[in-house]
Amino acid sequence: MKTPPINPKIIATLPVLLSSGVVTATVYHFGWWGLYLSPLILGILAGGLADLDNGFTGRLKNILFSMITFAFSSLAVQATFNQPILLVTTFTALAFIFTMFGAAGNRYRTIAFATLVVAVYTALSHDNNLKWYMNTGLMLCGALLHSLASLLVHILFPYRPVQENMANAYAALARYLDNKADFFDPDEVDFLEQKQIDLAMNHTQVITAFSVCQNALFYRMKGQHRHPRTTKMLRYYFIAQDIHERISSSHVHYQAFAEQMKHSDLIFRIQRLLRLQAQACRDFSGSLKTQTEYQYATKLQRATTGAECSLQHYAKQPHDNAIAPYRVQRLLDNIMHVSRQFSHLGTSDVESEEQKSSTMRDLKHRLWSPETGGFKGAWRALHKQATLESPVFRHAVRMAISVCLCCIFVYQIPNIPTNFLPLKLKMVDEQIHFGYWILLTAIYVCQPNYSATKKRLIQRILGTVAGVLVGAALLPLLNLTLKIKLILIVVMLSLFFLFRTNKHSFSTFFITIQAILGFSVAGYDVSAFFVPRVVDTVVGALISGAAVYFLWADWKYVGLDKTSAAAIRSNAGYLKAVLDELSQYSQIDSLEYRQARRLSQDRAASLSSVLSDMSGDPSKYGSRLQDGFLLLKINYSLISYIAALGAFRNKIQRDDDETVFMFPFFAAARKMVDLLNNVPTCTPDEFQAALIALQNDLEDLRPVAPALEYEDNSHTQNQVLWQQLVMMSELLQPCYDALHGLDEQEQLQAA
Numbered sequence: 001m002k003t004p005p006i007n008p009k010i011i012a013t014l015p016v017l018l019s020s021g022v023v024t025a026t027v028y029h030f031g032w033w034g035l036y037l038s039p040l041i042l043g044i045l046a047g048g049l050a051d052l053d054n055g056f057t058g059r060l061k062n063i064l065f066s067m068i069t070f071a072f073s074s075l076a077v078q079a080t081f082n083q084p085i086l087l088v089t090t091f092t093a094l095a096f097i098f099t100m101f102g103a104a105g106n107r108y109r110t111i112a113f114a115t116l117v118v119a120v121y122t123a124l125s126h127d128n129n130l131k132w133y134m135n136t137g138l139m140l141c142g143a144l145l146h147s148l149a150s151l152l153v154h155i156l157f158p159y160r161p162v163q164e165n166m167a168n169a170y171a172a173l174a175r176y177l178d179n180k181a182d183f184f185d186p187d188e189v190d191f192l193e194q195k196q197i198d199l200a201m202n203h204t205q206v207i208t209a210f211s212v213c214q215n216a217l218f219y220r221m222k223g224q225h226r227h228p229r230t231t232k233m234l235r236y237y238f239i240a241q242d243i244h245e246r247i248s249s250s251h252v253h254y255q256a257f258a259e260q261m262k263h264s265d266l267i268f269r270i271q272r273l274l275r276l277q278a279q280a281c282r283d284f285s286g287s288l289k290t291q292t293e294y295q296y297a298t299k300l301q302r303a304t305t306g307a308e309c310s311l312q313h314y315a316k317q318p319h320d321n322a323i324a325p326y327r328v329q330r331l332l333d334n335i336m337h338v339s340r341q342f343s344h345l346g347t348s349d350v351e352s353e354e355q356k357s358s359t360m361r362d363l364k365h366r367l368w369s370p371e372t373g374g375f376k377g378a379w380r381a382l383h384k385q386a387t388l389e390s391p392v393f394r395h396a397v398r399m400a401i402s403v404c405l406c407c408i409f410v411y412q413i414p415n416i417p418t419n420f421l422p423l424k425l426k427m428v429d430e431q432i433h434f435g436y437w438i439l440l441t442a443i444y445v446c447q448p449n450y451s452a453t454k455k456r457l458i459q460r461i462l463g464t465v466a467g468v469l470v471g472a473a474l475l476p477l478l479n480l481t482l483k484i485k486l487i488l489i490v491v492m493l494s495l496f497f498l499f500r501t502n503k504h505s506f507s508t509f510f511i512t513i514q515a516i517l518g519f520s521v522a523g524y525d526v527s528a529f530f531v532p533r534v535v536d537t538v539v540g541a542l543i544s545g546a547a548v549y550f551l552w553a554d555w556k557y558v559g560l561d562k563t564s565a566a567a568i569r570s571n572a573g574y575l576k577a578v579l580d581e582l583s584q585y586s587q588i589d590s591l592e593y594r595q596a597r598r599l600s601q602d603r604a605a606s607l608s609s610v611l612s613d614m615s616g617d618p619s620k621y622g623s624r625l626q627d628g629f630l631l632l633k634i635n636y637s638l639i640s641y642i643a644a645l646g647a648f649r650n651k652i653q654r655d656d657d658e659t660v661f662m663f664p665f666f667a668a669a670r671k672m673v674d675l676l677n678n679v680p681t682c683t684p685d686e687f688q689a690a691l692i693a694l695q696n697d698l699e700d701l702r703p704v705a706p707a708l709e710y711e712d713n714s715h716t717q718n719q720v721l722w723q724q725l726v727m728m729s730e731l732l733q734p735c736y737d738a739l740h741g742l743d744e745q746e747q748l749q750a751a
Contacts, residue, residue, distance in 0.1 A: 008164040011157050013494045015051065015149035019044050020493045022145060024486035027521070036138050038518055041489070042121040043142020045511075046070060048497050050114035050143070051150050052107055053161045054219040059154060063147040066111050070143055073098075073119040074136040081126050088407040091439070094119050096400035103385040103392040106215060116443055118143075123436045159229050162220060165213045166233055167288035169240050172209040174281035176202050180247055181274035183254045186262030192255050197629055200636040201612070204605040206244060213237055236288075239341050243281075245597075246334040247274075249644035250637065251720075253727070266314050266328070269307040273335055276300045280342045296343045304339040307332060330720055334647055394552040395448045402547040406442045406540060410435035437533060441540025446548060453548040457541045459505035464537040466505075467512025468530045475516060475526065482521065489517050563610045564631045564739055565680035567603040571638045572676035574600035575728075578646045579669050582721075585654050597646070604635055627738045634735045638676075641728045648720060661701070661718045668697040669725060679736055687736050691729075698726055 023040045050066045052059075073094055080086035098116045102109035118139065125135055179199045182188065188195070217237055220230055261267040280300055287294040311332055385392045445460050447453040480488070492514035499506035512533065520526045577596035611628050654662075671694050675687075682690070701722055 008160050009498055011153060011160055012051075013497045014153045015146050016044060016048050016497050017490060017494045018149040018152070019047070019142070019146040020490045022149075023142065024490055028483060028486055035522065037521055039121075039125045039135050039138035040142040040145075041493070041514075041518060042118075042125055043139035043144075044146045044493065045142075045496075046114050046118045046121060046139065047143035047146030047150075049117055050111045051146070052110055053216055056151070056154060056158075058219050059147075059151055062107065062111065063144070063151075066114065066147070067140060067144065069098075069111060069115040070118045070140060071136060073115045074122040074139060075133075077119050077122040078126070078132055078136055081123065082128075084411055087123075088404060088411075091119060091407050092400050092404040095403040095443075096396050099396035099399045100382060100385070100392065102395075103382050103390070113443075117440070120436055120440045120443060124440070159233070162213075162216045162233050163288050163291070165209075165216050166236055166240075167285040169206075169209040169213045169237070170281045170285040170288070172202075172206045173240055173244060174278045174285065176206050176244070177247060177274050177278035177281060181271050181278065184258065184267050184271035184274065186258045186267060189255055189258045189262075192258070193633065196633045196636065200604070200632050201608050203248065203601075203636065204608040207601045207605045210237075210241065210244070213240075236345065239345060243338050243341055245643050246337055246647050248640050249334055249647050250640035250727070251330045251334075251644050251723070252328070264310075264314060266307070266310045269303070269310050270332065270335060273300075273303045273307050273339070276303050277335075277338055277342065284342070284345055294345055296345070300339055300342060304336050308336060330644070330648075333651075334644075337647075391448050395446075398547050398551045399443070399446055401551060402442050402446055402544055403439060405543055405547075406439040409438055409539065409543070435532075435536065437536035438540040438543070441537045442544045442547075445541045446544040450548050453545055456504055457545050459503075460508050460541050461538060463505040463508025464512050465534055467509045467516075468534050470509075471513050471516040471526070472530050475520070480520075485517050485521050489514055489521070492517065560610055560628050561680075561739065563603075563607050564628070564635070567600075567607045567631075567635045568638070568679055568735065568739065569677055570596075570600040570603040571635065571642060572673050574639070575642050575645075575669070575676065576673045578642055578649070579666060579673070581649050582645065582652055583666060585652050593646075600639055600642075604639060607632055607635060627741050630738045631735070634731050634738065637731055638728060638735075641724050641731075645721070645724050648724075651717070652721075653717060664697070664701050665718075665721055665725070668694065668701055671697065672725060672728060675732060679732070680739060682736070684740075691732055694729055694732075698722070698729060701725075 020041065023037070023044065027037050047066070050062070050070075052062055054062060076090050076094065077087065080090045094116055098112035101112035121139060122135060125139070127135065176199070179195070179202050182195050183192065183199075214237065217230075217234055220233075258267065276297065276299060280297060283297070284294050286292075311328060314328065384390075387393060441460060445453060445456045447456055492510045495510040496507045496514065499510070515533070516526050516529055519529055573596045577590075577593040581590065581593055607628075611625070611632055671690070675690050675694060678690070679687070
């Protein structure tokens with residue numbers, strides 16, 4: 001049964017809408033329940049923060065895990081609340097432990113953050129007049145109510161999040177194809193370097209979208225064996241991966257290609273074909289969002305046929321100083337293969353049940369997630385991160401120190417003189433622990449890196465100030481009834497979750513108004529709320545900003561030289577995995593190959609991210625940015641050349657005599673792997689000796705009779721393999737120079 005095409009962000013807010021609706025309706029029916037509104041709403045908020053997309057069984061496990069950790073952190077705060085030293089110690093320990101849990105994967109990171117927030121919520125809603133277990137019990141009830149509502153929504157819309165993630169992946173792929181099409185514009189050849197940087201940055205967005213898709217599918221696969229929609233989504237995911245690998249591959253130097261082909265219609269046909277494929281990606285993305293059938297565009301089919309005919313014509317022309325037809329053929333083979341993949345997307349499933357079951361087993365075997373291994377895998381991940389070189393460990397220590405400082409500040413608030421203030425502060429009910437807003441703000445604002453923290457800090461302050469101004473100006477004037485206040489609480493909570501992931505200032509604005517309404521329903525004077533909310537938010541935000549800036553600042557550890565070196569080494573692993581499959585003369589898609597490709601893409605995305613952060617402050621980083629972007633282009637070119645070899649796995653054939661070319665080829669390729677691994681640590685003399693040896697091997701390997709004709713012959717395969725190694729070897733010297741230039745600059749800055 002098809003579900004209606006509802007925006008997944010709206011679907012994600014339905015559990016909050018349902019659970020908060022139940023709570024507010026109960027409060028409205030039993031007026032005295034207003035005293036319990038705050039912990040119940042805070043529990044719903046915590047449940048929403050811990051909500052993760054998963055299959056039904058996975059959601060049940062997440063709920064159980066969340067309830068246990070929520071109860072633990074809340075009871076720990078309840079038990080130590082009236083003992084300042086113990087409470088500060090408890091908060092500090094919770095901050096470090098649960099932030100470290102983030103190293104185990106997205107599931108643990110999400111639940112751990114919500115658990116830390118629960119600890120602060122417990123302090124905010126603590127009431128000495130209640131039994132010790134009531135505050136914790138009410139928050140757990142709120143979180144459980146949200147979880148049950150989330151299960152209900154999952155039953156009604158089980159696959160909408162996966163479909164939306166898949167649609168986003170194809171939309172990112174469309175932008176990538178559009179960027180790649182720009183490489184085939186002969187009138188823009190002088191701006192090719194900037195286009196390479198833009199493509200590398202866009203590559204990061206594609207990898208991020210693929211990662212979200214992969215994790216969603218991985219969790220759906222647990223316990224799922226036969227559902228046809230799961231099989232279909234998996235097939236779409238692997239088609240997207242195949243398209244990306246083929247389009248990201250490079251068989252030619254694009255600048256030379258554009259200059260030499262500028263008078264041929266072939267280059268314009270290739271560009272048009274890529275544009276049409278980008279549009280096909282957008283069309284398919286739209287069909288997933290609207291749940292309509294995708295129709296393969298006949299225009300794309302005609303363009304593919306036209307490009308192939310143009311290549312045949314090009315091959316028959318004299319080409320003494322032009323690009324060899326076999327190289328254009330390999331380039332066009334990959335692009336035409338993408339068109340065939342789109343034709344597969346437009347076909348309906350006609351497999352038998354046995355075939356579907358076999359397909360599912362094959363796809364499930366190919367699917368891999370870095371979050372495998374259960375609790376043992378999580379423990380291994382945590383153990384690996386227990387060093388200051390780890391960003392997770394630094395963030396955990398930084399978070400613990402920030403939380404400790406905030407707690408100390410909370411206890412010092414009553415001792416701070418306020419006589420100098422121009423406005424007389426109103427007395428606040430002693431049961432309301434406003435000071436813990438400092439702690440709550442610090443937890444929300446403190447991010448693993450400085451640029452993200454700075455952005456969150458500004459958004460948090462702006463959202464809070466705006467919310468307080470609106471609340472202060474409108475709420476006292478409107479004289480709202482209890483019913484309207486409760487309805488507004490539900491609306492504000494829903495809007496908070498609607499904007500939480502992409503507009504933090506908006507979400508802060510809505511949650512601030514919700515907090516004002518909540519205090520009003522509980523019977524407090526909301527005018528006493530305004531100034532503490534703003535002051536505490538500013539103080540908490542500044543403490544987090546200072547902690548991220550002064551305590552193990554990310555630019556001191558996430559050095560551009562280290563990130564670049566890691567990216568280059570990961571390419572060595574990627575090339576080795578490709579060679580392992582080529583040596584078996586088949587496309588196996590082994591786990592090792594997929595892991596190596598994923599690691600290479602992730603390291604490239606990290607390099608892009610570091611450069612993006614550094615670009616925001618060019619005066620600070622100076623010439624390192626220039627070398628950094630040069631390395632980004634080199635790294636991306638290496639990935640594209642390796643990807644071209646990977647795309648050749650299904651074409652490679654065994655020679656009659658492997659000792660003539662294949663054995664020497666693999667020997668030279670292994671030398672390339674070793675050199676890429678050692679580029680960051682080689683001395684100049686060692687590097688030059690290794691590079692000269694590799695170049696000599698490649699020169700000896702040059703095929704005696706180059707395949708310059710379009711027709712197939714025994715030398716074409718050798719030419720393709722040899723050419724890819726040659727293009728990689730041409731990048732080694734500039735890569736070494738740029739990488740060691742960065743290393744020298746890092747050392748000078750440290751000195």
